[in-house]
Amino acid sequence: MTESQSTFAKKRLAMVLAGGIAGVAIGLAGVYGISVLSTNAGGDKACRPAVELGRKIAPLARGEVAAVNVAKSPLKVPDLAFKDASGKALTLADFKGRTILLNLWATWCVPCRKEMPTLDALEDKLGGSKFEVVAVNIDTRDLDKPQQFLKDIGVQRLSYYADSSAKTFQDLKNIGRAFGMPTTMLIDGQRCEIGTIAGPADWASDDALKLIQAALDSG
Numbered sequence: 383m384t385e386s387q388s389t390f391a392k393k394r395l396a397m398v399l400a401g402g403i404a405g406v407a408i409g410l411a412g413v414y415g416i417s418v419l420s421t422n423a424g425g426d427k428a429c430r431p432a433v434e435l436g437r438k439i440a441p442l443a444r445g446e447v448a449a450v451n452v453a454k455s456p457l458k459v460p461d462l463a464f465k466d467a468s469g470k471a472l473t474l475a476d477f478k479g480r481t482i483l484l485n486l487w488a489t490w491c492v493p494c495r496k497e498m499p500t501l502d503a504l505e506d507k508l509g510g511s512k513f514e515v516v517a518v519n520i521d522t523r524d525l526d527k528p529q530q531f532l533k534d535i536g537v538q539r540l541s542y543y544a545d546s547s548a549k550t551f552q553d554l555k556n557i558g559r560a561f562g563m564p565t566t567m568l569i570d571g572q573r574c575e576i577g578t579i580a581g582p583a584d585w586a587s588d589d590a591l592k593l594i595q596a597a598l599d600s601g
Contacts, residue, residue: 429456429574439596445589450579457575462550467542479571485517489531491563493582502537503586520548
């Protein structure tokens with residue numbers, strides 16, 4: 383092998399190794415929800431009050447809602463897009479000024495069947511001009527099934543919202559806030575994260591009611 387061929391071979395090997403490392407990084411991002419967008423958590427100044435609120439209510443994240451992780455750094459939630467029951471396009475910006483409990487669910491999600499009635503009960507007890515449970519269905523097939531699903535399990539108070547593209551889940555995954563179903567976030571009126579929980583909870587429990595009420599009273 384000539385000197386020029388040896389130099390070319392070394393450069394080619396370096397490029398292959400660099401590409402392999404980049405590929406591994408991208409693969410990990412897909413598996414674990416890691417993304418450059420997670421740098422958003424570094425500190426939107428407008429979201430600092432939400433972090434302080436999270437700190438205040440953290441002692442109430444216990445019992446049935448012990449898995450709630452309050453925000454440790456400011457995070458502006460993406461302006462997620464979905465539709466209401468009539469097909470009207472909405473985004474989180476349409477809920478500006480209101481605290482919301484955003485929940486992503488699907489008919490194929492077994493824990494969701496048990497959780498949805500508790501979200502319905504929470505909306506019945508605390509829903510109003512200052513607070514709403516925004517439960518967004520992300521089924522991508524048989525789009526008539528979700529509403530029938532809610533009727534079958536007795537959900538009556540929740541407004542129906544849906545994202546048949548499931549982009550809402552991907553958007554939250556990109557900022558490290560969605561790892562499975564259901565995914566739930568407590569978000570303030572400026573679209574800032576107060577707390578997040580991966581997996582189901584009993585939102586009709588006294589623990590949940592105290593946590594949400596404290597967030598409303600302190601917000």
